[in-house]
Structures are given as structure tokens and as C-alpha cells.
Amino acid sequence: MADTTQRPIILAAGGTGGHFFPAEALARELLARGEAVALVTDKRGQAFGDSLPEVTVHRIRSAAPGGNLLAKMNAAWQMGLGLLGANALMRHLKPAAVVGFGGYPSVPTVYAAAQGRVPVMLHEQNAVLGRANRMLAAAARRIAVAFPEVAAVKAEHRPRLVRTGNPVRPAVAAQRDAAYAVPAPGGPVRILVMGGSQGARVFSEVIPEALGRLPADLRARIHLAQQCRPEDLEAARAAYAGMGLGGLELESFFRDVPDRLAACHLAITRAGASTIAELTCIGRPAILVPYPHAMDDHQTANARQLAAAGAAWVMAQPDFTADALAARLTELLESPDALTAAAQAAHGWGMADAARRLADAVLDMIANPNHARTKEAAE
Secondary structure: OOOOOOOOEEEEOOOOHHHHHHHHHHHHHHHHOOOOEEEEEOOOOOOOOOOOOOOEEEEOOOOOOOOOHHHHHHHHHHHHHHHHHHHHHHHHHOOOEEEEOOOHHHHHHHHHHHHOOOOEEEEEOOOEOOHHHHHHHHHOOEEEEOOOOOEOOOHHHHHHEEEOOOOOOHHHHOOOOOOOOOOOOOOOEEEEEOOOOOOOHHHHHHHHHHHHOOOHHHHOOEEEEEEOOHHHHHHHHHHHOOOOOOEEEEEOOOOOHHHHHHHOOEEEEOOOHHHHHHHHHHOOOEEEOOOOOOHHHHHHHHHHHHHHOOOEEEOOHHHOOHHHHHHHHHHHHOOHHHHHHHHHHHHHHOOOOHHHHHHHHHHHHHHOOOOOOOHHHHO
């Protein structure tokens, strides 16, 4: 264990779940190893909750660059104040290391750490290095990544990459060994539809029409569980009425996603980093419809890597039509071998021990500050 007595490891994370899930997972792993951990976020960020009272939370100012001149000036002012606050925090806490999880709230803390010669690691959840992490890459001794290939990384920074994976929630990791139940000929097929934290309206519009175009005997086999936006629920219920599905559950939020993922034969989802990590940890095939307005189109990059591994099928949103989806579903539901192969590929791609790998990389960086990357990364 690294000697970090009275010297916490600071985790700097933005306010979205995509940044907070891996930060919380790393915090749990480090605490289990006896390390001290602190969280730095901005006023919009959340704490890790009552489950991790050992993690102290510090808030500093930050802002994303706006579109117009006034917004840019305000963001620069907020970042400047944030950097002053972060520098003061570095002097007070004297951290052993800082781990940035992306998002503009991480920028002042990582810059302050670099200025104070504190070892810095960045964690990138997507297949494209995020804009905040691009700004900070030169300051990082290690860049932990979830995907085998990550775009927008400068050549001089690539020796610092180490693939750790993207940590998932404990309830997801607990399903790692749940075997994939191959659909029996003529038997039920469980399809899970999720669209991110807010659902996806396009799913509520396209999927009912697509299922309506399937043969009646195929529809009768389908047991559908779909997340819908609250305002789309009634319209979706009406669209599915009288369709003759084997089973139907429509909710605005599923509280048991790990169990549902483990039980499904096929998922239809967006391609966010957390979704990819959960699909591949459990090992379930998916039709991925990347959110077309994601920053730097990173969801398309995420989806393409999973498809290249044989674990998913990608449908760009403009191509996600009722006819195209009906054809794809007919092909897959009549070919259980393809679903099984994709499930196996997804499972092989997934990294259920990402939190352990990430903690190993952080502590190795502290113990070996002059080494650009770990032995695992070099291999």
C-alpha cells in the first residue's frame, strides 16, 4: 500500500452520473484498502451519499464555456475563482494524488494539482477523449481509459494510457456470472429497452411501429420491458394495445436494471459509457442507437467499438426506422446463435474488476512517480 498517511487521494468529478459512478466505485475500492479519500466537485455536484461518510466533500467554482462572449467571460471568471480555491485546497490537504473524471468541474482541481506537482491521473469513460480531459491531458501522468481505442488523444500522450475499464455499480458487478439464457425455439424472448436517464422519445415512437410489423407468432414470443419518458407513457401504452405481445412493462424508471439486464435476451439502448460498461459486465447483446447530439459524437464511437467486437449492432438514429428495426429483430429472433455469440463477445469485452484496476493504477502512480504507465498498460 502506498504511504498516504494523512494525505488523501482527491477525486475530482463533474455533476453527472457518468462521472460520479466511476468516482464512487474508485472511492469504495480505495477506502477498502485503507486509503483516505476526498471528493472535489462544484455546486451542482453531489456527494457520494450516506454510504460513504468517510469521504469529505469540497466544492469549488467551475463553469462550462458558453456559446456567446458574455457566457465565455463568465466561465473564465468562474474557472479563475475555482483555480484559486483549488490551489488553497491543495495547500491544505497536501494530497498524495488527484484523479480527474472529466467534466469542467474537474478542471480547476487538476490544474492546481499539476501546478503543485501532485501526481495526476485522468479517467476517460468514452471512446473519445472528452474536452475537459483533452485540456488536462498534458498534466496527467496516467490516463485510464475504458475502451481499447480512444480518439482525440495526442501521440505524445498515448504512452500514458492504461486500460482499466469503466467501473460499474456493485449490483451490476454482482451479475457478472449470470449465464445468458439462450432463447428456446418458439419460446419467450425478453427485450429490454432503455434510453438513458431521461428515456428516449424516438424509442417510444419507432419500437411500437416496428413490433407491429412483425408476424403475429413472433410478436407473441416477445416480452418487452421499456423505459419511457413520463410524458410518453400513455401514448406508448396506446400504441402497444392489442398488439398481442407475450408481456409488456412500461415504466418511466426501472429500479432493478441489473436484474433486468441479466434476464434479457436483447437490449435496445443508447450507447453512453455507463450503459456500455453495464451491458458488457453482464454480457448481453444489444442494438445500440447512439444519441446523435452527444458531445463529439462519442456515443457513435462507443457503439462502433462494441459492434467491431461482435457484441452489438449499431443503428444510427436517422436509420432507426420501423422497417429497419423490424428487419433486424426478425433476423435476430430467428437466429439465437447470433444472439448467443454477441452475448459471449460482450462478456469477453467487459471488465467487471475495473474499480480494482483503477485503484491499482492510482497507487502504482503514487509509488512509481517516474514511470509513465503500469506493467499492465505496457503489455
